[in-house]
Amino acid sequence: MTGTPSTEGVAAIDIQHLGVRYANGHLALEDITLTLAPGEVCALIGTNGSGKSTLCKALLGLIRPTTGSISVQGGPIAQARRRGSIAYVPQAEDVDWDFPVSVRDVVMMGRQGHMNWLRLARRHDHALVMAALERLDITALADRQIGELSGGQKKRVFLARALAQQAAILVLDEPFTGVDVGTEQCIQSLVRDQGREGMAVLVVTHGLASLAQYCDSVAMIHQRMIAVGPVDTTLTQANFQAAFGGHPMMMTDEAH
Amino acid sequence: MSLLLEGLLLPFTFDFMSEALWVGVVIAALCAWLSCFVVLKGWALAGDAISHGILPGVVIGYWLGVPMVLGAVISALGCVLGAGAITSRCRIKEDAVLGIAMTGFLALGLVLIAASQSTIHYMHILLGNLLGVEAHVRQQVWLMSAMTAALLVLKHRDLVLYCFDASQAAVLGMPVARLHLLLLTLLAMTSVVGLQAVGVVLVVAMLITPGSTAFLWTRRFVPMVMVAMGTAVISVMLGLWASFYANVETGAAIVLAQSGFFLVSFLLAPRKGVLARYLSFRRAVRTDRRRAAASCTD
Ligand SMILES: Nc1ncnc2c1ncn2[C@@H]1O[C@H](COP(=O)(O)OP(=O)(O)OP(=O)(O)O)[C@@H](O)[C@H]1O
Ligand SMILES: [Mg+2]
Numbered sequence: 130m131t132g133t134p135s136t137e138g139v140a141a142i143d144i145q146h147l148g149v150r151y152a153n154g155h156l157a158l159e160d161i162t163l164t165l166a167p168g169e170v171c172a173l174i175g176t177n178g179s180g181k182s183t184l185c186k187a188l189l190g191l192i193r194p195t196t197g198s199i200s201v202q203g204g205p206i207a208q209a210r211r212r213g214s215i216a217y218v219p220q221a222e223d224v225d226w227d228f229p230v231s232v233r234d235v236v237m238m239g240r241q242g243h244m245n246w247l248r249l250a251r252r253h254d255h256a257l258v259m260a261a262l263e264r265l266d267i268t269a270l271a272d273r274q275i276g277e278l279s280g281g282q283k284k285r286v287f288l289a290r291a292l293a294q295q296a297a298i299l300v301l302d303e304p305f306t307g308v309d310v311g312t313e314q315c316i317q318s319l320v321r322d323q324g325r326e327g328m329a330v331l332v333v334t335h336g337l338a339s340l341a342q343y344c345d346s347v348a349m350i351h352q353r354m355i356a357v358g359p360v361d362t363t364l365t366q367a368n369f370q371a372a373f374g375g376h377p378m379m380m381t382d383e384a385h
Numbered sequence: 386m387s388l389l390l391e392g393l394l395l396p397f398t399f400d401f402m403s404e405a406l407w408v409g410v411v412i413a414a415l416c417a418w419l420s421c422f423v424v425l426k427g428w429a430l431a432g433d434a435i436s437h438g439i440l441p442g443v444v445i446g447y448w449l450g451v452p453m454v455l456g457a458v459i460s461a462l463g464c465v466l467g468a469g470a471i472t473s474r475c476r477i478k479e480d481a482v483l484g485i486a487m488t489g490f491l492a493l494g495l496v497l498i499a500a501s502q503s504t505i506h507y508m509h510i511l512l513g514n515l516l517g518v519e520a521h522v523r524q525q526v527w528l529m530s531a532m533t534a535a536l537l538v539l540k541h542r543d544l545v546l547y548c549f550d551a552s553q554a555a556v557l558g559m560p561v562a563r564l565h566l567l568l569l570t571l572l573a574m575t576s577v578v579g580l581q582a583v584g585v586v587l588v589v590a591m592l593i594t595p596g597s598t599a600f601l602w603t604r605r606f607v608p609m610v611m612v613a614m615g616t617a618v619i620s621v622m623l624g625l626w627a628s629f630y631a632n633v634e635t636g637a638a639i640v641l642a643q644s645g646f647f648l649v650s651f652l653l654a655p656r657k658g659v660l661a662r663y664l665s666f667r668r669a670v671r672t673d674r675r676r677a678a679a680s681c682t683d
Contacts, residue, residue: 189556210558217556224550228425229606238546242557248542274604294557 139203140164141298141329142188148196149180149187157183159353161197165331165346167297170324172344172360173333176373179351181333182220185302188331189217202297209298213242216296218287220303220333226276232286233271236261239294261293264319281308288316292323299323301332317343337378340364396629405515405625408523409582409639413591413617415530416579418537419572420596420617421610426548426568430480431465432592434487435569436576438464440494440585443510443577448501454529454577461573462566464490491585513584513636515621516628526581529574536571544568545606582621583636591617594643601647601654616646 142165149158158180186192190206201209240254262268265285321343341360348357349372356368369378397403423432442460446453468486472479498507547554547564579588599612624639
């Protein structure tokens with residue numbers, strides 16, 4: 130991984146007793162403790178409004194924690210961001226789809242943190258952009274304007290941007306919403322491969338059936354941490370009912 | 386033909402006209418460049434507030450004998466940042482607060498002008514005076530244009546990313562708050578430059594119209610900047626011809642030409658113009674019908 134200091138034995142993500150309260154007084158998270166080792170793929174699940182997106186944003190430093198601490202690769206978040214160590218694909222992209230940039234331009238933005246102060250794209254950057262486009266099978270769309278894509282294609286573009294960033298940590302907030310089976314499998318295999326290459330991945334999802342196939346661990350939250358651990362021992366009926374308010378667990382992916 | 390060419394070139398054989406042309410071209414190109422960011426960021430109203438907010442600073446700057454950029458930037462930032470601070474602390478919508486701030490600053494500027502002795506000087510600030518830009522002002526224009534252009538080149542990628550996706554810029558560790566302030570400052574500096582041509586009242590047009598026109602013609606950022614600059618520069622020429630031959634107010638003529646470009650583009654631009662969109666829709670419907678008819682007869 131580029132831009133990663135020696136991280137042997139250091140947790141990729143270390144969240145300790147995190148609490149987040151929004152400015153309107155709403156307590157979104159309370160006493161969340163979660164650690165991810167390098168190369169660990171962790172699914173984050175919970176009901177709507179349980180605080181999953183809030184946890185992601187706090188991890189990225191987009192929201193300030195009210196209590197507790199977060200360290201990334203053993204250091205503060207701001208430092209990790211400046212190294213380009215954290216890549217993020219938000220739940221809903223809040224961008225102007227009419228903006229005059231091409232798909233290739235957007236993916237290149239993932240490289241921007243690694244460029245020197247003149248921000249010139251070097252051959253290495255172009256190669257990584259091409260590779261990311263290929264990995265997500267959108268090379269043919271490279272010169273389209275960003276608004277001229279379907280919802281699923283847009284999702285792939287932002288995943289490609291995160292991939293091109295070559296980060297050590299990847300945060301995906303609901304990458305599977307509104308995508309077809311093919312795209313879903315493409316993203317899952319991507320996540321698995323990135324994990325094998327040493328990237329720590331936190332992926333928010335509502336699809337439970339395929340969790341075991343691409344995740345090492347699962348964290349179930351409902352404002353507080355309900356359960357966290359390996360998928361097979363944690364995703365139990367009892368934990369599920371605690372997290373999802375008594376609803377019995379259905380092992381299908383229909384609840385996207 | 387050569388008679389027409391002669392007629393077009395004749396005005397610029399006069400020194401004051403060719404000087405006005407140079408200054409006007411630089412001012413228009415710079416404003417057009419900034420206008421692309423303004424339009425894409427959805428900052429038309431903020432641009433308006435900045436361009437009006439500079440007035441008290443410019444007047445006070447004159448009084449104190451400091452370079453007018455300094456006063457202008459401070460007062461413009463005071464205007465928009467003050468409005469921003471108020472918006473985040475009360476329930477009045479942002480556009481209303483910006484409107485209050487901008488008209489308040491403009492009125493303050495007018496009061497200050499009335500309070501000062503010589504009013505002739507300040508008419509230039511309100512309406513612009515491209516045909517009579519003084520030498521020391523021209524130097525300020527060159528200097529500020531060079532500085533702004535250099536910053537725009539150096540910070541190009543960061544500013545584009547900031548405008549497109551501010552949260553991604555933050556995730557990549559960029560100083561988002563500083564980029565925000567940089568863009569506001571550049572806007573204030575450009576407003577000061579722009580008011581030399583068209584005055585405080587109309588300078589916002591130079592900061593909105595060329596970018597909007599160019600947006601209709603292009604699908605990439607750099608071409609958008611080029612088209613914006615092109616239309617702005619041609620507008621300056623049209624404005625100067627109009628004022629030379631028809632004795633029209635230069636600043637107003639420039640802005641009118643820019644508005645004309647926008648209107649024509651709205652109608653005729655390929656892909657994004659109304660006519661092109663209508664025609665391509667009609668064409669698609671016609672093929673649909675033909676195909677449907679063919680499948681019926683099969
Ligand atoms: N900007 C905000 N200000 C105040 N409260 C907020 C804000 N954003 C979210 N919340 C509240 O915080 C709680 C957690 O929200 P969050 O977006 O983290 O949920 P989530 O688990 O991602 O839900 P979903 O599955 O619907 O995406 C919710 O109750 C929500 O209403
Ligand atoms: Mg969410």
